Amino acid sequence: MSDISRAESTIFDSLRKEDLSGEYWAARELAKAFGYDEFRKFETVIERADVAVRGLGMEPLDHIARVGAMVSIGSGAQRAVAEYRVTRFGAYMIAQNGDSRKVQVAAAQAYFAQQTRRQELAQAAALNDDEIVARALQITSRRVHELEAQIAIDAPKVEAYETLMDADGAYSMDAAAKILGIGRTTLFNRLRAEGIIQAGQRTPYQRYAHHFNVTAHTYTDSEDIPHTSFTSKVRPSGLDFIAKKLGLVAVGA
DSSP states (O other), rough: OOOOHHHHHHHHHHHOOEEETTTEEEEEHHHHHHSSSSSHHHHHHHHHHHHEEEETOOOOOGGEEEEEEEEEEEETTEEEEEEEEEEEHHHHHHHHHOOSSSHHHHHHHHHHHHHHHHHHHHHHHOOOOOHHHHHHHHHHHHHHHHHHHHHHHHHHHHHHHHHHHHHSSSSSSHHHHHHHHHHHHHHHHHHHEEEEEEEESSSSSSGGGGGEEEEEEEOOTTTTTTEEEEEEEEOOOHHHHHHHTTTTTOTTO
């Protein structure tokens, strides 16, 4: 550990607090230790950390909880300000989302990563075999419930889409427009504007052809002159491609 990291480690240790709920750090004190002079900017980092914690399938409030605090504004007066009660893991996630160009943030990342790992190892060592199995079953059960919930959400969409799918596994432009929640004419106009289908036609450019099924039809006019027309259908991959390209969300998604 470098001299700077050792000094920062001492600072983080000194800022550590403990109450009946366990150890924690105050965000306003961490902000200064992380090299942030403006707490407003540090709150932006906290918000990113909050999102990251949620993305890991954890409850942010368990690690970064907003609490009230009073600060002196002179002449004995005080005012309420935002404050956060941060766990060791919460501080680690905040450090990971901070400006690593700051020496203090880099040191905080190393410190809280090391301390969080030590805490995990200590907790794992304290578990007996039955507790380890119970923990694993608990995690598995939660994931199964999450998958079942997602399947329940997706099933109506899949069923609805399948009713609109043709025998060849593609969607007519009418069906695609319906799924995307826009009119057929609007869909064609936007596809042309985005350079996906050719102007004056209803066929895709070659580079997008893999997202469509294009069928040629030959017919003769009243003067017995042969002509060829094309029908374009959208493949499932094309439906996702078009939705992303046009910034749309499929109905029911």
